[in-house]
Amino acid sequence: MTNWLPSIPEGHGPLYIRLADCIAEEIATGKLAAGAKLPPQRNLAYDLGVTVGTVGRAYAVVRQRGLVSGEVGRGTYVLGTHEGEALAEGTKPAINSLSNPGNGTGSAVPAEVSWVQGAMKTPKDIAFAGTRVSVPSPEAIRFDSTSAPEVGQARAIRELTAEITRDAPYDIASYTRSVPERWREAGRVWLSRGDWQPPEGSIVPTTGAQAAIMAIITATTAPGDQVAFEDLTYSSIARGSALTGRRPVQITSDEEGPLPDDLASVCAQRHPKILFVMPTMHNPTTRLMGVERRIELVEVARRHNLWIIEDEVYGSLRNTGLAPFAELAPERTFHVGSLSKAVTAGVRGGWVSSPVSHAQRIYTAHKMLTGGISFLLSELSARLVLSGTADTLRKGVLEEIAARHGLVQQLLDPFEHASAADAPFFWLKVPEPWLSGTFKAAAAAFNTLVDDEDEFKSGRSGRVYHRVRVGITNPLTREETAKGLEILRNLLEDSGAGYDSFE
Template sequence: MTNWHPQIPDGQGPLYIRLADRIGEDISTGTLAAGTKLPPQRDLAYDLGVTVGTIGRAYALIRQRGLVSGEVGRGTFVLGSAYEPALEEDPKPDLDRASRTPGGATVPPASSWLQGAMTVPKDTAFAGTRISVPGPETIRFDSTSAPEIGQAEAICRLTSEITREAAHDIASYTRTVPDGWRRAGRLWLARGGWEPSEGSIVPTTGAQAAIMAIIAATTAPGDQIAFENLTYSSIARGGALAGRRPVQVARDDEGPLPEDLARVCAQKHPKLLFVMPSMHNPTVGMMGAQRREEIVAVARQHNLWIIEDEVYGSLRTTGLTPIAALAPERTFHVGSLSKSVTAGVRGGWVSSPLSHAQRVYTAHKMLTGGIAFLLAELSARLVLSGAADEFRTKILEEIAARHVLVKEHLGAYEMEAAPDAPFLWLKLPEPWLSGTFKAAAASENVLIDDEDEFKAGRSGNVYHRVRIGVTNTMTHMETAKGLKILQDLLLDHCVCYDSFE
């Protein structure tokens, strides 16, 4: 606890924003050091003579800014970040809705369904915030991009070929989709005996842009999107920023519980479901064949679109039938090169229901400004030349080698891990809490993700876990150094598990 007592700055704008600005300034100047616990909301409200709601909104805002981490039942702790004050309050999102349903429903014209599809509110949580750049000594376990295993040579060779052969295309905007881009997408997305048709393929600038384009093409501001209560929350946050409303579905080790998904559909009527069936982030779990069929049955009953995120799935051979093969009329199957080949090229593809391929293409173009010819052509040639598959094989070997280091340093602790997964889901021993362990690691220049990063919304669920990515570090020596720092922080709270067997 701290004796810190802020004064709300004079000026215009809501009290909670001015208070959040003051807290940010005190963190930036070191008045509030990393790891400091902020006063309970009721205590601070009493001291400042404001409502508890004002304090709650201020704390929520500084958490959105990445300055603090909340621990259920424990309080709010400072993470620390460079910061400048915000300018004005968010307007209320436009909640006008347009009914869109899969399977033959009347679709509004493009001018109607794209208008306001991704409206971004005026800045509050993001206004004036400097981009935080980790120092050169920082060990980044908060990323799962493909490791560097010699991709540059092939990328250099293929880029040189493209610049010689397609100088005019590089100099201009991309207005068409070459057959090779679709062919590459069809090959890269194929799995489990399924191969999408080339007509369903939409090339994209990575998976995140693809998913946001799908959201724009299938929902309207105010529509609800269903997420597992533990998931890759950047999609939920991106959807919320665009005026969509995330709703949470209970999950187990295989993914969404069908009975809870049916309940959510009956009560809240979401338009879209986001799932990661082959390798769930952050739990490393996999959805079995029966669960996939049960999810499809609920989706058909409630007329629900499905986004099947297979970005990590490209690293895992399962033999399981993709959801897109079980329900091609309502499933958007998304893949990219970021985890299994190279993240910097930003290559991705969607296999869309044929009824919506053009809509996703148009939405992607309007949201991103259009795909870059050089990157899309490079992505396609990496796949078609066989280089992408070669890199994937080498990257899987590298991931397995790094998990040997994980087992050496953290093998005494409970975790969800697999030799094909670029991350692990570590259970913290007593007395560690997720947010405080993240802050402690950051104070040692090691960045990890706490459990709050994977919650689709406010939740009473507490896991006491952190996600540790092992592929972004440049060398085995750097990886081992970071893991040793985490091992030292965990002290001697050691219970042995065979997590890798």
């Protein structure tokens, strides 16, 4: 623990804010180094002659600023600032600085990418941005994205956009002041699974899935409330929750999903308000959650009055016949889907099937957060779905994914990975002596971008997976996909020589 006692400046503002500013200043000047452990709240309160509540609020403020990270039972630690300094100075880290020993996974930022000069100047910027804090070169092989591959979307979008421009030019040019029934009907069609269909009055059109999920979180929780995530998840939602003052809390998972007993324990001790799950195709593991596990989680949610967000963005690519959470627990489940992975990402078409009692609240929260939905994009999304074009394109996307999955099996079969013929990504385990972050940096040195495991962690964790996620749908052609996979294979085969330097 750091032997440190702050000197709180005089002033008229709240004492906890002045203490938080003092901590931030000590971090900025280097007096509190990266990895330093702050004193326990009770000890610091005694030393300063203030209440424990004052110190607790100050620690919460600097945590929300992205300067420290705290875990129950372990304490509060200063986050690293060297990334922010490098960005502020317009510098690039050296490629042989592949390992960051502070996080246990070797997380590193690749050198062979174009950095946004001065765009991120503070540790808070870095903390909320995640591991993708760079702008890749146009020639990079983008295995760090899972947008739907091109199978005819451009032509369909061009033709439908021309129709909309002809049919509704004044609506396109103005604010969207109401939701036509056809937009809701498109959501009902797209979100329906097996025997389940969204009930009347439940559909809220949104600007994609992420905006929908953030609207749900802000509408059902208050700042300071906790949101439960799996230890591996779509971490943009966890970071977004923190940005709005909510606190992510981690649930331990196994090969099927969150462990019901651990969720129950967390609910009893931490009292989260909402649980985020991806049951049909988990990102990044490709995992499918069985119906028994879904039922067990619903029982816990009912016992502890927990809302559920069911993210089915990737689920639109997988027809399982399993009952969704929205069918098992319609009174507490927000079922979210979009066109981004199965049809097209740029149209930003998304929908929520909400408990009917909360549909208006979600609509209002989404409008407040985003400024409201675009008539052009919402109408385009609806026409894609209701014309049957979206379903036709989805079939083409699945065929292309299967073909690229075949390339993965052909080129990387000797190496352990979790994959599926309907998944636009796979979860690759890197062999000794690779760490997830060093492998990511090494691949970037060859202009091939993958995501390390830290990109999917909902918070600081002692668990290490030694894996990277590789998306296979973003490259324009199968040839480019194969080229990138060969680069990864060469790194995996030559791991001993490549661990130290790639200059």
